[in-house]
Amino acid sequence: MWKIVFYRKDSLEEPVRNFIVNLPTKERAKVAQEIENIRSEGIYLGPPFVKKLAGKEYKGLWELRVRFGSDYVRIIYFLHTEKTFVLLHGFKKKTNRTPKRELETAKRRMIEYKNRRR
Numbered sequence: 259m260w261k262i263v264f265y266r267k268d269s270l271e272e273p274v275r276n277f278i279v280n281l282p283t284k285e286r287a288k289v290a291q292e293i294e295n296i297r298s299e300g301i302y303l304g305p306p307f308v309k310k311l312a313g314k315e316y317k318g319l320w321e322l323r324v325r326f327g328s329d330y331v332r333i334i335y336f337l338h339t340e341k342t343f344v345l346l347h348g349f350k351k352k353t354n355r356t357p358k359r360e361l362e363t364a365k366r367r368m369i370e371y372k373n374r375r376r
Contacts, residue, residue: 261342263343308322320336344368346368
């Protein structure tokens with residue numbers, strides 16, 4: 259079993275948890291199920307559920323992909339330790355391409371998280 263940790267801001271706010279809680283009920287349930295799949299399958303859960311993000315500037319970041327009709331929910335995360343994933347950023351989108359600002363938010367949070375752990 260793998261461990262799932264929610265990124266926490268200095269204010270103790272957990273942006274991904276807040277994002278999930280504010281989703282419509284059916285979407286929230288499906289996202290929760292996919293997070294459980296990461297917990298049980300870990301690095302062995304592959305496409306179409308998870309995708310490694312492209313580009314060396316986003317090295318180590320992965321994207322949980324949940325589809326609802328023409329909408330997509332994405333949660334960006336990384337493997338912090340051998341058995342711990344940290345959920346960094348969640349957002350909705352309509353296209354297959356991930357907006358740069360969403361990638362940068364996740365990258366910034368990953369760097370911040372790692373710096374706090376040193």
